[in-house]
Amino acid sequence: MFRPEIKVIDCTVRDGGLMNKWQFDDKFVRAVYQGLTAAGVDYMEIGYLSSESAFSRDEVGPWKFCAEDDLLRIIGDSEKKIKFSVMADIGRIDHHDILPKKESVLDMVRVACYVHQIDKAIALAHHCEDKGYETTINLMAVSTVGPRELEEGLDDLAKSRVPIIYLVDSFGAFYQEDIELLAKKYLERLPGKTIGIHAHNNQQLAFANTISSVICGINYLDATLYGMGRGAGNCPTELLLSFLKNPKFDVRPLIKVIEEEILPWREKIDWGYFIPYMVGGVMNQHPRAAMACMESDKKNQITEFYDQMTSAASGI
Amino acid sequence: MFRPEIKVIDCTVRDGGLMNKWQFDDKFVRAVYQGLTAAGVDYMEIGYLSSESAFSRDEVGPWKFCAEDDLLRIIGDSEKKIKFSVMADIGRIDHHDILPKKESVLDMVRVACYVHQIDKAIALAHHCEDKGYETTINLMAVSTVGPRELEEGLDDLAKSRVPIIYLVDSFGAFYQEDIELLAKKYLERLPGKTIGIHAHNNQQLAFANTISSVICGINYLDATLYGMGRGAGNCPTELLLSFLKNPKFDVRPLIKVIEEEILPWREKIDWGYFIPYMVGGVMNQHPRAAMACMESDKKNQITEFYDQMTSAASGI
Incomplete structure (x- = not known):
């Protein structure tokens, strides 16, 4: 499946960080950065954008904040070819703490929200867009949202300036039939917008549901190396790139990062298929x-x- | 998805046995038997049907042979409510060593073959049918068979008396698009026959491909507890029953067997998603x-x- 509009966002550091409070050392993050770059992945989601007042650095690692100095240390002397995205949680980031794009190496801010927070999410995303960033809104836990509420929420998102809206299977509850129904609904209710998918692997369906999404016309695809992520984890990036057959992608650098940096974490943290x-x-x-x-x-x-x-x- | 024609075949002992040379003790096999029965699973594939001359009992456990005494010991005093199936490999079973159905507790013999063995497989399956058994032919490694050869093979199978033909993804290579194409071909070329699916989990698609098969009209579904099986393993039975929503199924007894018998094996054998x-x-x-x-x-x-x-x- 090769469609030039398709973009892959690797969320290993951000979603995997939910399992270890973002306590990755620089060597790990730099290896992921270099591996994803060499593999031709479009975006690296490197963490959360939070204000320093919202969390203590004694408890969480640097990728809960994504401060500019930390980001620059990862890039080092290399020419940055991959785009950086961060996730912003409503209430954890003060709008004034977000730098203008021209002062930051970040490219995209993705605003995660529940359905009752859509207005706040649009306000935050518009703020980021005005500061020069690419933006998305990731509507979480949609498997628990009733049809009337969902359609109202999508209609609000349709009126926003946010160009990319994510279908998020927070609980790993969806079968491909759900994905097909929801992808159709998102595409219909959000004319002109790009749709993304973020799937969890509780039922071993994260990769399959991502494939179903591609077939339905979804173009932004989240994944993580070896599926590393909260709980059951995510769609594995190495499987997704193997499926996509886009000549710009190369799986080998991902296998190397998995060997050197992910397998050691797999010894320490249990993500994946557990009952x-x-x-x-x-x-x-x-x-x-x-x-x-x-x-x-x-x-x-x-x-x-x-x-x-x-x-x-x-x-x- | 509830369709009365759907049957679930749990292959834990047969396919899982490929990982440990069928060295399961009676306690394990009895727990699987009782758990599957309580869960309402239709068939338990308890092993291979082989002649004693084909393998040494010093090397392989009893479920490589499925001798009547071994089977009876598992059933014990219980009333047998689940059907037993066995797999027969061409060349490993002497036709004369197969008991008439009325002298056996086995219900179904599944003949596994490669495409060049279809004639031999039909002969063996007809022999088993004449002895009173239900039969299937499981055409393996179809992901490596060219379209002309496959259509000729299916045409031969169509002319046989074998009522159930399996689509087997031996290498875990198929995406759902392949399943849809092949399921359509099998259903067209094998009029009046029932089609089955046996999927492997190399790309985390065994469950998803089984769901795709159900949607396409495939009715015999192979699975194993916790996905236990050769290499990457299989479609997990507990996920499949959860999806099927047939009121005759109960997942809880499967969770109990996984806790008591499968998790200890998981400490000793690596099946599942590995690079x-x-x-x-x-x-x-x-x-x-x-x-x-x-x-x-x-x-x-x-x-x-x-x-x-x-x-x-x-x-x-």
Whole structure:
């Protein structure tokens, strides 16, 4: 599948950072940066854009802030050929703390929001656009949003100046039939806009759902190296590039980064297909309960977890 | 997706046994048997049907043979509600060693073959049918078969009495677009027959491709608990049952068996998503090279493996 409009955004540092509070050293981030560049990936999402007052550097690593000095240290003397994106969470970034584009090496700000925050997200995205950045709005947890509310939200987004809107399967709950229905709805309700996909892998469908998205006309594709990301993780970048067959892509540099930098993390952090994440995906639940289970000494007591989740659901 | 014609065949012991030479103890096999029965799964593929002269019991466990005594020991005093299937490899089973159905607790014999073995497979399957068994033919490695050869093979299968023909993605190489094309071809060329799917997970697409198969009209679905199977493994049974929404299915007994019997094996055997298997899938190669890499002390030297595979391919 080769379509020149398709762009790949690797979110390894940003989404993977949710598993280790962005405690990646410079060697890791630089290797990812160089590997993605050599592979021809379009964007590297290097972290979150947050104000220093919102979090303590004692608790979280530099990629929760993406301060200019930290970014410049990664680039070093190299010529920056890949675009940098960051994610902004509403309420965690003071508008005044965002530098004008011409003073920053960042290229794109992606605003993540829930459906009730769409107005705030548009305001923040417009602010970033006015400062010179490319922008997207990533509407999270859409698997829990009813059809009327979703259509109203999409209509608000349609009226905005934000050019790229993301379909986000936060809970890894969607089957390809859901993707097809929602991709059609997004494309219809958001005329002239580009649509993106961010999928989670709770049901081993992140890559498959990304392929379905491509077939449906979605052009911005999120992925992470070896699927590294919160909980079950994401669509693996190496699989996505292999599928896309665009001659600008080269998978080999990704394999090298995975060998040198991702496999050692895989020894320390459990992302991927585990039954608690799978149960969360099937039940369309936020991964926090599954993550708590996975971080506890009851990680393998999956029947107990299943019973808790299903009895909680039937108690509603 | 609920369609009464759909049958689920769990192949944990048969396909998982390819990873440990069928060295499962009775406790394991009985737990799988009881769990699948409680979950409402239609068939349990308990192993291979081989003649005792073909392999040594010093090397392989009992589920390489599926002798009647071994099967009866698993059933014990319970009322057998699930059907048993076995896989037969051409040349590994003497026709005379197959008991008449009325002397066996087996219900179905599935004949695995490559495209050049179709005539032999039909002969063996007819022999089993004449002895009273349900039968299928599972045409392996179809991702390497050219269109003329495939159509000739399907035409031969169409003329046989074998009622169920399997589409097998032996190398985990297919995308959903391939599945759609092939499912259509199988259904057209095999009028009146039921089609099955057996998918491998090299590209994390085994479950997704099984869903695509269901949507295309395929009704016999192979899966294994927690995806346990050769190399990258298979479509996970727990995901498949969760998707199917047939009220006869209950996922909980599967979670319990995974907790008690599969997770301990997961500590000892590496099946699932690993880069060598992924590279094999992308390159449409037999998993033997990836398995050799995974069993060696170079398991994590994935760039070297990638270079070997790609240079071998370009040398053809």
